[in-house]
Amino acid sequence: MIPDLLEIPALRAAYAAGLTPEALINALYDRIDTYPDKAVFISLVPREEALAAARSVDLSLPLAGVPYVVKDNIDVAGMPTTAACPDFAYTAARDATVVAKLRATGAILLGKTNLDQFATGLNGTRSPYGAPRSVFNADYISGGSSSGSAVAVAAGLAAFSLGTDTAGSGRVPAACNNIVGLKPSIGRISAAGVVPACKSLDCVAIFANSAADAMDVLRMAEGYDEADAYSRVPREVALPVAPKLGVLAVKDRDFAGDEQAAKLYAEAIAQAGALGWAMVEIDYAPLRDIATLLYGGAFVAERLAAVRAFYASHAESFDPTVRHIIGGAEKFSAADAFADIYKVQALRHAALAELGKCDALLLPTAPAIFTVAEMLEQPVKHNSTLGLYTNFVNLLDLAAIALPAGFRENGLPFGVTFIGPAFSDATLAGYASTLHAALGAGAGVNQAQPTATYSAPAPEEVTVVVAGAHLSGMVLNHELVHLGARLVSSTTTAPDYKLYALATTPPKPGLAQTPGFAGSGIAVEVWALSPENFGRFVAALPAPMGIGRVTLADGSVHPGFLCEAYALEGATDITGFGGWRAYRASLS
Template sequence: MVQPQPTLAAGSNAWITRSAEPVRVAATGALQGMSFAAKDNIDVAGLPTTAACPAFKYVATAHAAVVRRLLEAGASCAGKTNLDQFACGLNGTRSPYGAVPNAFDAAYVSGGSSSGSAYVVAKAEVDFALGTDTAGSGRVPAGLNNIVGLKPSKGLISARGVVPAAQSVDCVSIFARTVGLAAQVLQQAMGYDRDDPFSRDLRLADQPFPAAFRFGVPDNLPFFGDTLAQKAFAAAIDNLQALGGTPVRVPFGPLAQAAALLYESALVAERYTAIRGFFDTHAAEVIEPVRSIVASGCSYSAADLFEAQEKLRALGQHAAQMWHDIDVLLVPTAPTHYTIAQMLADPVELNRNLGAYTNFVNLLDYAALSVPSSLRSDGLPFGITLIGPCGSDWQLADLGQRYHHATGLPQGATDEPLPAPVAIPGLAKSGVVKLAVVGAHLSGMPLNPQLTERGARLLQATETAADYRLFALPGTTPPKPGLVRVPQGEGARIAIEVWEMPVAHYGSFVSLIPAPLGIGTLSLADGSSVQGFVCETLATQGAQDITHHGGWRAYMAARANPISPS
């Protein structure tokens, strides 16, 4: 195939290279007729890859795996976009090809490092774009430009053919003006790649978050003096409550401490490893402060790295406790918005501030989705990020689409209204919801009629993953258990039943559930996830631990037929 000849972009810092003719592979497919841009650390055959470093430039001889999948789905690639050099930055000014301006106000930063990709999507120059995300580069530019930034679970999209930043935590990300399109692109882009050492064959949760869901709000929310951002986030909490959510305060300390490790520990050595061969001989060709950041990774020992990894795992264990009480975590995508002049005057500290709510996500193996939330009174966009455990990508897309469409915002930096919502491709068929029951709603138990009178049907009897403990809650009528998720190695498998209920009756069913019980996401023994009954951890204090019975039915049978003393 004859490759189109590249041309250096002119008149826009958002592009590094535009293809003279769009790069195509297939004429038909799920993405037929759509155009996209690739961040210029992602290979497109026949076009230069620079990673925003002219001395590093080479002409790619093959498409990156993700580019190949999108081209085969019928999309065409318009060219390569600007970025913070070697994807090291969150602001969009660290490029010899020029700072990329914000799509709403050219005096302000676009966010980075996927600055150009976000800009061309916000301005509707392409339908969608690829970015990369190590510390927030697929989310911060989205939040600052009123577009969607989908940061998938690590390993869901192959990174083969991508110049790495920190390979073990890198993700290829997706920018679009709507959640529906981002999800559609994800469906085509994802897939296991045995030639990518960090690719994973992930099974994604296929049920939406509960109708009555709980969302975490950090107990410490720095906005660095930006009262407009603070006000916008308070409004976002109200907006999520209007969609059926209940806010729950969660400790931000473990997340913030994990985030700090990315640049303030031996973990930064992976930045150096990524470009070691080039950097050792061409360090002078790398601009500041990127050069200093990469160089800082040279001084650590292997022992330092193991120490940092152990600390990260410990922080991850503490942070994971929040998932016992919430379905999703809500944070500002960025806590504030700086001008280009401010960023150039203080490039390290202000860049660090932009990553206050992003750096920890990949380190702790979470999925994330940045969606537009509002336009501030100064005309600048404000975005929120929904964060969930690994594999929650479709669930985040479903909730994110509901949130985005409730805002009434235009698409990106255009005057176009949002289109009608679309079905999220990875979720189970609409019209029914799967529900796991663990106690009084089991078949033959007193509350089972609450299911059957709503047209629910039993799908299977199975078990949870071995990460739960079961308690007999005191003072409940009829008697009820409380199922609580616990750290790995401290739980057991618990017998449950999975039912299917018409979604039209789901809301009325959920309204019957008394505190301290609620609906959350359960992990099953086969590795899948489903909505099901969970209990507030606090309510189990002093309650009888009945985990050893293996399930509520066995416990009730033992209670009805106690073994007589000999």
């Protein structure tokens, strides 16, 4: 039996129970043939070819028999790549790197999907192949530019799909169709064999029914590729399991008049808080200003650079709105481009200060959703609205994952997005999986609840024992807090430690192990922080402080503050106070 929701673990279980890949693929082609929105696909793999792949697939492969589709700006050997422009079309000689990787995992490609032409747009209406519609209401946009890719997953025509994301194209369509959209860190998935939009910012995105599925695909698709100049070796940046989330201040919550969206965003924040996560309001202004520059300035010239030769000879082949946007880049000079690069860099400092207040952002994916008629009436204005909370992400080299967050009273979906540092993809997916389940919006048009979950990996941490001014509430504790350290425990050292008030100005504590001494132990705290921040903390320590190994009352040994021996000369033994906090209290 075909699962109600095309999740990867559910398909594996169905195959183990007797479903054959051939039967699934045949059933999905029947669905595609009868699906009313004929604008979803630009081209299909012939049914018999896909069935042959299904019959011969090795079921021991990690994505064996999992059906997927790709946006038609991604090359598939032997199939046309159109980028939604018929005159641009060419037959690809080889698979894009990401397609080749997925083919090797046993995943079965069904076809190539529609998009905003040359991936220029966030709405899904800028294609001569038609405008795919939201799976919930055919009067409304599907979101773009990865329109067909999102609809195919939300409609149950594929288990996952590939899109691309430059300004939000892997996230806005997810919000319009109640699915997950993962925008990986730039370069994590190779873009070799992908028609560029803005080459320095483009990412291959993944649409799926759950964060777990999106990460399953990411693990198969990622990897350094020398054929892509922007490819990077994947690594992991772990964030706290219980994060501090940056959310929009009330004054910055712009939903273009969509009061239902505003309400759903507030409810998502409340649910995140109920999970035990902390919320902190950020000033969105610098991020908004960066977002504006992506389309409102010289950065658009990179879109012209991607298709310059074709545009020069085939300007009439472009969708009118796309032609207006790309052709508008001709008025900018190289000096203008550098001026905007400088603007982004200036804004970056303010933006990073806001990002520094939290571990990750929790933002609306899009402020509103428009009808196709509204979109065609004001294509530039409404497109800008759709990108209000997405356009800045790639300019700042951030990772993001969009997830379903409920429904408006008219039945249209709303979504939110977690945004974090480059290569924090896995942790963000863990947050998304947890909040997705808590919000209960399900996935796709059937709103079925995903059964697959993904847990954020625990961050790698280093512990440090502090005994003096870095204790909670004391004068230097802010240095640890600023580095994202968390308090693990308040305890004491083993009995053979003494504490001294050093002859410095002002006095500093000195912890020293004294073999043979039998005391009561010194009050200390154990803090944990990332290896990178531990290194920063240690590098800033002034003499005569140093880091050694401190044994605690329970026998465990941790890095901790110790004092160089020379500094103990002339120091006052304050061991009898039991700790630095008690000693300082005695002075007042």
